[in-house]
Amino acid sequence: MALNLGGGSMTSSFNSLYLRNAQSMLNQSLLRLSSGKRINRPSDDPGGLAVSMKLQNALTVTSATKQNIDNAKSYIDTQDAALSSVGTILDRMSTLVTSYGSGTANTSDKASYATEFKELQAQLFAFKGEKFNSISLFSSQGISRNVYLSSEGSAGATISVSTLDLSSALSIGTGKNLSAQRYGSDAISISDASVSIGSITTAINSVASLRAQSGATSSRLQFSTDYLSTSMLNLEEARSRIVDVDVAEETTNMAKYNLQVYAASAALVQSNLNMGIVLDLLNFSTMSRR
Secondary structure, eight states: OOOOOHHHHHHHHHHHHHHHHHHHHHHHHHHHHHHOBSOSSGGGOHHHHHHHHHHHHHHHHHHHHHHHHHHHHHHHHHHHHHHHHHHHHHHHHHHHHHHHTOTTOOHHHHHHHHHHHHHHHHHHHHHHTOEETTEESBOTTOOEEEEEOSTTSSSSOEEEEEOBOHHHHTEEETTEESOOOTTOTTOOOTTSTTOSHHHHHHHHHHHHHHHHHHHHHHHHHHHHHHHHHHHHHHHHHHHHHHHBOOHHHHHHHHHHHHHHHHHHHHHHHHHHHHHHHHHHHHHHHHHHHO
């Protein structure tokens, strides 16, 4: 009696193939879950990998641009803080000038007012030399630096961040300035004819104009950094959709592949068992004939 074993052998081969495929998919699913990435090798999604690299580069450039803008804004904010203090000092100078000219101020009072007035001049002089990261905040030369605002990085729109001419704002006449080195020869006495409420008010108005200029620059920088922050968020989300794994979906896939591995393993064992039974029968038949 002849027995055809080809069908059983083919069934075993198919079951073995299904088991290998299911095991491969299960391993890939486990790798994605453990790494948190949907693309772990270029072969997983060549096109998606290329797009994700472009998005990552755009994200890197945008982040660097935003950092530069934030640094520029810190420079402007420091500049404005100094101008705010200058305005407070000028207000105090107005009070001193008013008190000095009061008919009720005695000689001792006037001496005290004059001393404080000179000290405030020295403080104004100190503000003129203030720096941010070794870069001067104020200069009569008006040194400008361009800061890129576009996500393109070193291209696109720019804004000029420049030093402000505080010395001219504090000028109250030819060769006279409200800022001076402490008890230096350039110091102006509170009794000087050029020192008046009117001249100090003019200086306050000039400083206010500088603050308005600084504030306008700061406002534009803030709008730019807000936009770039949103742009970075959108780029990161787009890249994440391509590269990062969907945990819920992949967990479902893992359960499916795990079940397939068990089913294919059981089928393979069963087909091998059936083949073993047939071989035993063949062996028994051969032995009986003998």
